[in-house]
Amino acid sequence: QAAKAAANFTPTKDDYQKVYNKIAEVMDEAGEYDDGSFGPVLVRLAWHCSGTYDKASNTGGSNFATMRFEPESLHGGNKGLHIARGVMEGIKKDFPWISYGDLWTLGGVCAIQEMQGPKIPWRSGRIDGFDKDCTPDGRLPDGSQGADHLRSIFYRMGFNDQEIVALSGAHALGRCHSDRSGFEGPWTFSPTTVTNDYYKLLFEEKWVWRKWNGPKQLADKKTGTLMMLPTDYVLTQDKSFKKYAKAYADDQELWFKDFAKVFSQLLELGVPENQWATTEPWIMKTIDEQSE
Ligand code: DDH
Known part of the structure; x- marks a missing residue:
């Protein structure tokens, strides 16, 4: 993979499928953690890296993966997500060419699909940002409210x-x-x-x-x-x-039909149209489909 990190490597859908497959493998290596799977916390990481989007100012969303930086990593709503980021960091070592935003959102897609959910249309194109792109606290929902x-x-x-x-x-x-x-x-x-x-x-x-x-x-x-x-x-x-x-x-x-559509939209918030690798999002294959 190191060679692929070198110049002029343009990953294809196939390369992202390999990342997907690796996430699926690691997701189940959770041992005694929670209910034996990192799947749910990976879904939450994908959601919290996207749900910071503000339409009016066109800031936040999954493009820059700003949860890697303080202060966003320390926002109360993101407590516990260092576990999911840690799992993803292990994957990133094998696929150094992928952006964090693509990796984290693909993690959410993989987790939903591998836990028997609907197919989530997804495409690559997010780029890594900087700590100056962090969003202010308070953009994610507070469960105690109405x-x-x-x-x-x-x-x-x-x-x-x-x-x-x-x-x-x-x-x-x-x-x-x-x-x-x-x-x-x-x-x-x-x-x-x-x-x-x-x-x-x-x-x-x-x-x-x-x-x-x-x-x-x-x-x-x-x-x-x-x-x-x-x-x-x-x-x-x-x-x-x-x-x-x-x-x-x-x-x-x-619900599967509506969830697939809106979760896919959520994961694309804040990404400029010209950054996408393709016009039509991809449907990644589940592990089961590939072993048929
Ligand atoms: Fe959530 N969520 N969420 N959530 N969420 C928590 C856990 C998980 C709210 C609050 C909490 C969404 C919407 C809302 C997941 C996915 C999604 C926890 C527990 C709280 C609190 C955190 C903890 O203690 O570990 C509130 C409030 C809302 C809302 O107002 C709508 C959405 C939109 C999603 C999504 O993915 C589309 C998942 C998965 C978890 C389980 C995480 C885990 O570690 O397990």
Whole structure:
């Protein structure tokens, strides 16, 4: 690979597929970490490196991978993501030619696809920036808030109500950590598989405030083992959000289709059109498809 770092190497889709395959391999080498997979935290890295976008000033987003630098790496919302960045740093050693923005977003794509989710259209073209490109703190959502906050954060990126609800279903994956966000627990019983269970559980379970010393979060009354953030629960309370959340609870295929589109858009925020390697995004192959 060292030779490829040398001048005049233009990576093709095939080269990115090799990176994808390596991420898929490393994702599962998580041992006792969380639920045995780095997949969920890789999805969160892809989201947090993109979700800083501000449409009005055209700043932030995945282009410069500014979370590598202080102060963005130290923003409260990014606590714990050093783990995901560390996993990615290992991959970068094998593929030194890839930009961090491309690597981190491809990590999100790989994690979603390998955890049985939909195909996420993706293309390369992000470039590495500098610490001066860091975004100010406060651009990512705060789980303790309500519908107005959700709208102000996501409208700023250019998303609408339907897209807010579709993106939120990523919480089918992973969990909250008391030493990171202060919240605690998983949203679903299958935190390493992409399903529409997040929406189903929101409507099917009875949610009560958890009695504890931590920040305000909800627990399912039946088992007490699952959690919802106030921002998750509001998807069942706000009339406009509720309509979409119900539709996704009833139809996983519909959610897969809408999620694939909006997650792909999220990962492209802030990247100038002329930087893309191709006009049409690529569909990367899963490991299973390549072994057929
Ligand atoms: Fe999230 N998220 N997220 N989230 N998120 C957390 C974990 C994960 C909010 C708050 C939290 C999205 C939207 C929101 C993932 C993906 C996505 C945690 C727990 C908090 C808190 C962190 C910790 O303690 O480790 C809030 C608020 C919102 C919102 O207002 C909409 C979106 C849009 C995505 C996405 O990927 C499209 C994933 C995956 C995790 C699990 C991470 C892990 O380590 O596990």
